Amino acid sequence: MIKKINSVLAILAIFFATSATSSFASCEKGERVVKLSHVTGGTTHPKVVAANNFAERVNKELNGKMCVEVYPNSTLFGDSKELEALLLDDVQLLAPSLSKFGSYTKKYGVFDLPFIFKDMDAAMSFTASKEGKDLLNAMEDVGFVGLGYWMSGMKYFSANKPLIAPTDAKGLKFRVQTSDVAKAMIAAMGASPQPMAFAEVYGALQTGVVDGQENTWSNIYTQKFYEVQDSTTTTSHQLLAYLFMTSKQFMDSLDPKTRATFVKIADEVTVAANKVVKGQEEANRENILKAGGKINVLNAAQRKQWVDAMKPAWKQFESEIGADLIAAAASH
Ligand code: LMR
Numbered sequence: 001m002i003k004k005i006n007s008v009l010a011i012l013a014i015f016f017a018t019s020a021t022s023s024f025a026s027c028e029k030g031e032r033v034v035k036l037s038h039v040t041g042g043t044t045h046p047k048v049v050a051a052n053n054f055a056e057r058v059n060k061e062l063n064g065k066m067c068v069e070v071y072p073n074s075t076l077f078g079d080s081k082e083l084e085a086l087l088l089d090d091v092q093l094l095a096p097s098l099s100k101f102g103s104y105t106k107k108y109g110v111f112d113l114p115f116i117f118k119d120m121d122a123a124m125s126f127t128a129s130k131e132g133k134d135l136l137n138a139m140e141d142v143g144f145v146g147l148g149y150w151m152s153g154m155k156y157f158s159a160n161k162p163l164i165a166p167t168d169a170k171g172l173k174f175r176v177q178t179s180d181v182a183k184a185m186i187a188a189m190g191a192s193p194q195p196m197a198f199a200e201v202y203g204a205l206q207t208g209v210v211d212g213q214e215n216t217w218s219n220i221y222t223q224k225f226y227e228v229q230d231s232t233t234t235t236s237h238q239l240l241a242y243l244f245m246t247s248k249q250f251m252d253s254l255d256p257k258t259r260a261t262f263v264k265i266a267d268e269v270t271v272a273a274n275k276v277v278k279g280q281e282e283a284n285r286e287n288i289l290k291a292g293g294k295i296n297v298l299n300a301a302q303r304k305q306w307v308d309a310m311k312p313a314w315k316q317f318e319s320e321i322g323a324d325l326i327a328a329a330a331s332h
Contacts, residue, residue: 027067034058034068034250036093037082039198041073042222044287046280047095047242048072050150050273054093054244057265065258068093074199079178087143092250095150095242099179105138106320110329112181113317114237114310117332120151120281123239124274125332127151131325136243143248147263148270152216152240153281158225158232159212160205162296166309172211175201182214182238184313198223205229216240217285226293233296235306244270 027033036055040047055068071077077085079100085091098111110116117123126132127149136146157163159172170190176182178195186193194210198219204210205228213225214237220226244266254262289295298306318326 027069028064031063031065031067034066034093035071035076035091036068036095037071037076037085037091038095039072039074039079039082040219040222042218044280044284045218045222046152046273046277047150048222049276049280050244050269051095053272054265054269057269058262061265062258062261066262074197078199079197083144086245086247087249089247089249093244093246095244097152097177098149098239098241098243099177099182101139101243102178102180104142104144106317107135107138107322107325108243109179109181109317109321110135110325111239111241112179112185113314113321113326113329114181114185115307116314116326116330117154117239119236120154120239120278122332123241124151126329127241129328129332131328140248145246145248145251147244147246147266149274150242150244150270151274151277152242153218153277154236155214155216155238155240156220156232157212157214157235157237158220158229160208160228161211161230163212163231163233163235164296164298164302166306169212173209175204175210175213181313181317184316185237185310188313189309201225202228214238217281217288220293221284221287221291224291226288226291229293231294231296232288234298235303237306237310 036051038047038051042048051070051072055070058066058068077091082091082094082096083104086094098108101108117126157169159169161168163169166189172191173194174186174191175196176186176193183193183195196204196210201213202223202225205213205225212229215225220232226232251259314326
Protein backbone atom coordinates (compact mmCIF):
# COMPACT_ATOMS: atom_id res chain seq x y z
CA MET A 1 0.00 0.00 0.00
CA ILE A 2 2.77 2.43 1.02
CA LYS A 3 4.62 1.46 -2.14
CA LYS A 4 1.52 2.30 -4.19
CA ILE A 5 1.09 5.70 -2.49
CA ASN A 6 4.78 6.44 -3.11
CA SER A 7 4.50 5.69 -6.81
CA VAL A 8 1.38 7.87 -7.10
CA LEU A 9 3.29 10.67 -5.34
CA ALA A 10 6.24 10.17 -7.69
CA ILE A 11 3.94 10.46 -10.73
CA LEU A 12 2.34 13.61 -9.29
CA ALA A 13 5.78 15.09 -8.59
CA ILE A 14 6.83 14.50 -12.20
CA PHE A 15 3.57 16.06 -13.42
CA PHE A 16 3.99 19.19 -11.29
CA ALA A 17 7.70 19.53 -12.09
CA THR A 18 6.85 19.43 -15.80
CA SER A 19 3.93 21.81 -15.60
CA ALA A 20 5.99 24.27 -13.54
CA THR A 21 8.53 24.50 -16.34
CA SER A 22 6.09 24.77 -19.24
CA SER A 23 4.06 27.78 -20.12
CA PHE A 24 1.09 26.30 -21.87
CA ALA A 25 -1.61 28.81 -22.43
CA SER A 26 -4.75 27.19 -23.70
CA CYS A 27 -4.80 28.61 -27.18
CA GLU A 28 -8.15 29.82 -28.42
CA LYS A 29 -9.72 29.12 -31.77
CA GLY A 30 -8.46 31.54 -34.40
CA GLU A 31 -5.20 32.30 -32.58
CA ARG A 32 -1.92 31.66 -34.36
CA VAL A 33 -0.10 28.97 -32.35
CA VAL A 34 3.61 29.74 -32.06
CA LYS A 35 5.93 27.07 -30.67
CA LEU A 36 8.99 28.03 -28.62
CA SER A 37 11.29 25.06 -28.10
CA HIS A 38 14.41 24.90 -25.93
CA VAL A 39 16.60 22.35 -24.20
CA THR A 40 16.93 23.58 -20.61
CA GLY A 41 14.80 22.68 -17.61
CA GLY A 42 13.97 23.25 -13.98
CA THR A 43 12.31 26.37 -12.67
CA THR A 44 15.32 28.54 -11.80
CA HIS A 45 17.16 28.47 -15.13
CA PRO A 46 17.53 31.90 -16.85
CA LYS A 47 16.34 30.54 -20.23
CA VAL A 48 13.32 28.81 -18.70
CA VAL A 49 12.32 32.04 -16.95
CA ALA A 50 12.90 34.25 -20.02
CA ALA A 51 11.02 31.89 -22.36
CA ASN A 52 8.05 31.68 -20.00
CA ASN A 53 8.02 35.47 -19.53
CA PHE A 54 8.02 35.96 -23.29
CA ALA A 55 5.11 33.55 -23.72
CA GLU A 56 3.16 35.17 -20.91
CA ARG A 57 3.53 38.66 -22.41
CA VAL A 58 2.62 37.61 -25.95
CA ASN A 59 -0.35 35.64 -24.71
CA LYS A 60 -1.62 38.71 -22.89
CA GLU A 61 -0.74 41.49 -25.30
CA LEU A 62 -1.54 39.63 -28.51
CA ASN A 63 -4.49 37.77 -27.00
CA GLY A 64 -6.87 36.59 -29.70
CA LYS A 65 -4.16 36.81 -32.38
CA MET A 66 -1.19 34.79 -31.20
CA CYS A 67 -0.57 32.11 -28.61
CA VAL A 68 2.94 30.97 -27.62
CA GLU A 69 3.45 27.41 -26.37
CA VAL A 70 6.77 26.74 -24.61
CA TYR A 71 8.38 23.30 -24.89
CA PRO A 72 11.37 23.05 -22.47
CA ASN A 73 13.82 20.20 -21.82
CA SER A 74 14.20 19.06 -25.48
CA THR A 75 10.59 17.80 -25.34
CA LEU A 76 9.76 19.06 -28.82
CA PHE A 77 13.19 19.25 -30.48
CA GLY A 78 16.67 18.59 -29.10
CA ASP A 79 19.94 20.16 -30.20
CA SER A 80 20.40 18.17 -33.36
CA LYS A 81 17.04 18.91 -34.98
CA GLU A 82 15.83 22.30 -33.78
CA LEU A 83 17.53 24.56 -36.33
CA GLU A 84 16.31 22.47 -39.27
CA ALA A 85 12.86 22.39 -37.70
CA LEU A 86 12.83 26.20 -37.59
CA LEU A 87 13.57 26.37 -41.31
CA LEU A 88 10.76 23.87 -41.94
CA ASP A 89 8.38 25.98 -39.79
CA ASP A 90 7.78 23.03 -37.45
CA VAL A 91 8.77 25.42 -34.65
CA GLN A 92 8.83 29.21 -34.74
CA LEU A 93 11.03 30.28 -31.82
CA LEU A 94 14.27 28.91 -30.38
CA ALA A 95 17.01 30.04 -28.02
CA PRO A 96 20.05 27.85 -28.79
CA SER A 97 23.48 28.44 -27.34
CA LEU A 98 25.69 30.56 -29.61
CA SER A 99 28.05 27.55 -29.71
CA LYS A 100 25.62 25.53 -31.84
CA PHE A 101 25.67 27.50 -35.11
CA GLY A 102 28.94 26.21 -36.59
CA SER A 103 27.21 24.75 -39.67
CA TYR A 104 25.62 28.13 -40.47
CA THR A 105 28.22 30.76 -39.51
CA LYS A 106 31.82 30.74 -38.27
CA LYS A 107 31.44 34.26 -36.83
CA TYR A 108 29.78 33.06 -33.61
CA GLY A 109 33.02 31.27 -32.78
CA VAL A 110 34.04 34.63 -31.29
CA PHE A 111 31.72 34.03 -28.32
CA ASP A 112 33.41 30.68 -27.65
CA LEU A 113 37.02 31.85 -27.52
CA PRO A 114 38.27 30.93 -24.05
CA PHE A 115 38.77 33.92 -21.73
CA ILE A 116 37.74 36.50 -24.37
CA PHE A 117 35.22 37.97 -21.89
CA LYS A 118 36.40 38.53 -18.35
CA ASP A 119 32.82 38.30 -17.12
CA MET A 120 29.20 38.57 -18.26
CA ASP A 121 29.27 42.38 -18.07
CA ALA A 122 32.02 42.43 -20.71
CA ALA A 123 29.96 40.08 -22.90
CA MET A 124 26.85 42.26 -22.50
CA SER A 125 28.83 45.37 -23.36
CA PHE A 126 30.07 43.64 -26.55
CA THR A 127 26.58 42.46 -27.60
CA ALA A 128 25.29 46.02 -27.13
CA SER A 129 28.04 47.42 -29.41
CA LYS A 130 27.66 47.90 -33.18
CA GLU A 131 29.74 44.77 -33.94
CA GLY A 132 27.69 42.73 -31.48
CA LYS A 133 24.35 43.95 -32.83
CA ASP A 134 25.44 43.28 -36.42
CA LEU A 135 26.08 39.65 -35.48
CA LEU A 136 22.37 39.21 -34.68
CA ASN A 137 21.84 39.14 -38.45
CA ALA A 138 24.86 37.01 -39.36
CA MET A 139 22.58 34.21 -40.66
CA GLU A 140 20.11 36.30 -42.66
CA ASP A 141 21.08 34.40 -45.82
CA VAL A 142 19.99 31.13 -44.17
CA GLY A 143 16.64 32.60 -43.14
CA PHE A 144 17.38 32.96 -39.42
CA VAL A 145 16.40 36.17 -37.59
CA GLY A 146 18.13 37.06 -34.31
CA LEU A 147 15.71 38.74 -31.90
CA GLY A 148 18.16 39.25 -29.05
CA TYR A 149 20.99 37.79 -26.98
CA TRP A 150 19.94 36.07 -23.77
CA MET A 151 22.92 35.79 -21.45
CA SER A 152 23.23 32.66 -19.34
CA GLY A 153 26.53 32.66 -17.49
CA MET A 154 30.23 31.89 -17.47
CA LYS A 155 31.17 28.22 -17.82
CA TYR A 156 33.03 25.95 -15.40
CA PHE A 157 34.57 22.52 -15.81
CA SER A 158 33.34 19.57 -13.81
CA ALA A 159 34.73 16.02 -13.84
CA ASN A 160 34.70 12.70 -12.04
CA LYS A 161 37.88 13.80 -10.20
CA PRO A 162 38.91 17.19 -8.79
CA LEU A 163 40.33 19.52 -11.45
CA ILE A 164 42.74 22.01 -9.90
CA ALA A 165 45.47 22.32 -12.53
CA PRO A 166 44.74 21.91 -16.26
CA THR A 167 47.06 18.88 -16.22
CA ASP A 168 44.40 17.15 -14.05
CA ALA A 169 42.23 17.11 -17.19
CA LYS A 170 44.83 15.25 -19.27
CA GLY A 171 43.47 12.10 -20.85
CA LEU A 172 39.88 12.75 -19.71
CA LYS A 173 36.88 12.82 -22.07
CA PHE A 174 34.78 15.99 -21.90
CA ARG A 175 31.35 16.47 -23.40
CA VAL A 176 31.27 19.64 -25.53
CA GLN A 177 28.68 21.41 -27.64
CA THR A 178 29.12 21.20 -31.42
CA SER A 179 31.68 23.99 -31.47
CA ASP A 180 35.06 23.71 -33.20
CA VAL A 181 36.49 26.26 -30.77
CA ALA A 182 35.39 24.16 -27.77
CA LYS A 183 36.91 21.06 -29.37
CA ALA A 184 40.25 22.83 -29.92
CA MET A 185 40.21 24.24 -26.40
CA ILE A 186 39.74 20.80 -24.83
CA ALA A 187 42.40 19.28 -27.08
CA ALA A 188 44.81 22.05 -25.97
CA MET A 189 44.49 20.66 -22.42
CA GLY A 190 45.48 17.20 -23.59
CA ALA A 191 41.89 15.98 -23.08
CA SER A 192 39.47 14.59 -25.61
CA PRO A 193 36.31 16.46 -26.71
CA GLN A 194 33.08 14.52 -27.29
CA PRO A 195 30.32 16.58 -28.96
CA MET A 196 26.93 15.48 -27.65
CA ALA A 197 23.36 16.77 -27.42
CA PHE A 198 22.51 18.46 -24.13
CA ALA A 199 19.73 16.00 -23.29
CA GLU A 200 22.26 13.13 -23.27
CA VAL A 201 24.84 14.67 -20.93
CA TYR A 202 23.56 13.47 -17.54
CA GLY A 203 23.37 9.86 -18.72
CA ALA A 204 26.79 10.04 -20.36
CA LEU A 205 28.36 11.38 -17.14
CA GLN A 206 26.56 8.78 -15.05
CA THR A 207 27.62 5.82 -17.17
CA GLY A 208 31.16 7.05 -17.73
CA VAL A 209 30.79 7.58 -21.49
CA VAL A 210 32.43 10.92 -20.70
CA ASP A 211 34.39 11.98 -17.60
CA GLY A 212 33.46 15.63 -17.47
CA GLN A 213 31.66 18.57 -19.00
CA GLU A 214 31.67 22.37 -18.98
CA ASN A 215 28.64 24.49 -18.20
CA THR A 216 27.03 27.29 -16.19
CA TRP A 217 25.92 27.01 -12.56
CA SER A 218 22.32 27.08 -13.80
CA ASN A 219 22.78 24.07 -16.08
CA ILE A 220 24.91 22.16 -13.57
CA TYR A 221 22.18 22.67 -10.95
CA THR A 222 19.01 22.17 -13.01
CA GLN A 223 20.38 19.14 -14.88
CA LYS A 224 21.81 17.75 -11.60
CA PHE A 225 25.26 17.20 -13.17
CA TYR A 226 26.76 17.71 -9.67
CA GLU A 227 25.20 14.38 -8.67
CA VAL A 228 27.33 12.46 -11.15
CA GLN A 229 30.57 14.48 -10.94
CA ASP A 230 33.20 14.71 -8.21
CA SER A 231 33.22 18.52 -8.26
CA THR A 232 33.10 21.68 -10.38
CA THR A 233 36.04 24.10 -10.66
CA THR A 234 35.74 27.89 -10.96
CA THR A 235 37.56 28.15 -14.30
CA SER A 236 35.08 30.71 -15.70
CA HIS A 237 36.69 30.02 -19.07
CA GLN A 238 33.91 30.73 -21.56
CA LEU A 239 30.59 32.44 -21.95
CA LEU A 240 27.27 30.67 -22.44
CA ALA A 241 24.71 32.89 -24.14
CA TYR A 242 21.73 32.21 -26.37
CA LEU A 243 20.38 33.61 -29.60
CA PHE A 244 16.67 34.17 -29.10
CA MET A 245 15.61 33.64 -32.67
CA THR A 246 12.94 33.05 -35.24
CA SER A 247 12.80 32.60 -39.02
CA LYS A 248 12.37 35.14 -41.81
CA GLN A 249 9.42 33.09 -43.00
CA PHE A 250 7.66 33.60 -39.67
CA MET A 251 8.47 37.32 -39.45
CA ASP A 252 7.23 37.89 -43.01
CA SER A 253 3.95 36.15 -42.19
CA LEU A 254 3.03 38.71 -39.50
CA ASP A 255 1.06 41.85 -40.30
CA PRO A 256 3.07 45.03 -39.54
CA LYS A 257 1.21 45.89 -36.31
CA THR A 258 1.49 42.37 -34.86
CA ARG A 259 5.16 42.22 -35.90
CA ALA A 260 5.90 45.51 -34.14
CA THR A 261 4.27 44.32 -30.90
CA PHE A 262 6.06 40.96 -31.16
CA VAL A 263 9.47 42.63 -31.63
CA LYS A 264 8.80 45.12 -28.81
CA ILE A 265 7.97 42.27 -26.41
CA ALA A 266 11.09 40.35 -27.52
CA ASP A 267 13.25 43.44 -26.87
CA GLU A 268 11.75 44.13 -23.47
CA VAL A 269 11.91 40.51 -22.31
CA THR A 270 15.56 40.35 -23.44
CA VAL A 271 16.50 43.46 -21.45
CA ALA A 272 14.64 42.20 -18.37
CA ALA A 273 16.21 38.72 -18.63
CA ASN A 274 19.75 40.07 -18.88
CA LYS A 275 19.18 42.33 -15.88
CA VAL A 276 18.50 39.42 -13.53
CA VAL A 277 20.78 36.74 -14.99
CA LYS A 278 23.76 37.28 -12.69
CA GLY A 279 21.54 36.86 -9.62
CA GLN A 280 20.01 33.68 -11.08
CA GLU A 281 23.46 32.23 -11.70
CA GLU A 282 24.60 33.06 -8.18
CA ALA A 283 21.44 31.51 -6.72
CA ASN A 284 22.01 28.29 -8.70
CA ARG A 285 25.65 28.17 -7.50
CA GLU A 286 24.27 28.29 -3.95
CA ASN A 287 21.66 25.66 -4.85
CA ILE A 288 24.45 23.27 -5.96
CA LEU A 289 26.21 23.67 -2.60
CA LYS A 290 22.95 23.25 -0.68
CA ALA A 291 22.24 20.07 -2.63
CA GLY A 292 25.64 18.65 -1.65
CA GLY A 293 27.62 19.47 -4.82
CA LYS A 294 31.29 20.38 -4.40
CA ILE A 295 32.99 23.47 -5.87
CA ASN A 296 36.76 23.92 -6.14
CA VAL A 297 37.58 27.63 -5.92
CA LEU A 298 40.78 28.48 -7.82
CA ASN A 299 43.12 31.24 -6.65
CA ALA A 300 44.54 33.70 -9.18
CA ALA A 301 47.76 31.73 -9.78
CA GLN A 302 45.86 28.46 -10.26
CA ARG A 303 43.40 30.08 -12.68
CA LYS A 304 46.26 31.58 -14.71
CA GLN A 305 47.43 28.04 -15.48
CA TRP A 306 44.06 27.39 -17.18
CA VAL A 307 44.34 30.61 -19.16
CA ASP A 308 47.84 29.68 -20.32
CA ALA A 309 46.74 26.18 -21.33
CA MET A 310 43.61 27.11 -23.31
CA LYS A 311 44.03 30.61 -24.66
CA PRO A 312 46.53 29.61 -27.42
CA ALA A 313 43.58 27.78 -29.10
CA TRP A 314 42.46 31.25 -30.33
CA LYS A 315 45.14 31.33 -33.01
CA GLN A 316 43.53 28.54 -35.07
CA PHE A 317 40.31 30.54 -35.49
CA GLU A 318 41.61 34.00 -36.22
CA SER A 319 41.15 33.78 -39.99
CA GLU A 320 37.66 32.24 -40.00
CA ILE A 321 36.24 34.51 -37.28
CA GLY A 322 38.17 37.60 -38.34
CA ALA A 323 40.94 39.34 -36.39
CA ASP A 324 38.93 42.60 -36.26
CA LEU A 325 35.89 40.93 -34.74
CA ILE A 326 38.06 39.16 -32.15
CA ALA A 327 39.77 42.44 -31.27
CA ALA A 328 36.38 44.19 -30.97
CA ALA A 329 35.03 41.52 -28.61
CA ALA A 330 38.22 41.41 -26.53
CA SER A 331 38.18 45.20 -26.05
CA HIS A 332 35.16 45.10 -23.68
C1 LMR B 1 24.66 22.95 -23.59
O1 LMR B 1 24.39 22.26 -24.58
O2 LMR B 1 25.52 22.65 -22.78
C2 LMR B 1 23.90 24.25 -23.37
O3 LMR B 1 24.00 25.00 -24.50
C3 LMR B 1 22.46 23.99 -23.10
C4 LMR B 1 21.73 25.28 -22.95
O4 LMR B 1 20.94 25.62 -23.82
O5 LMR B 1 21.96 25.94 -21.93
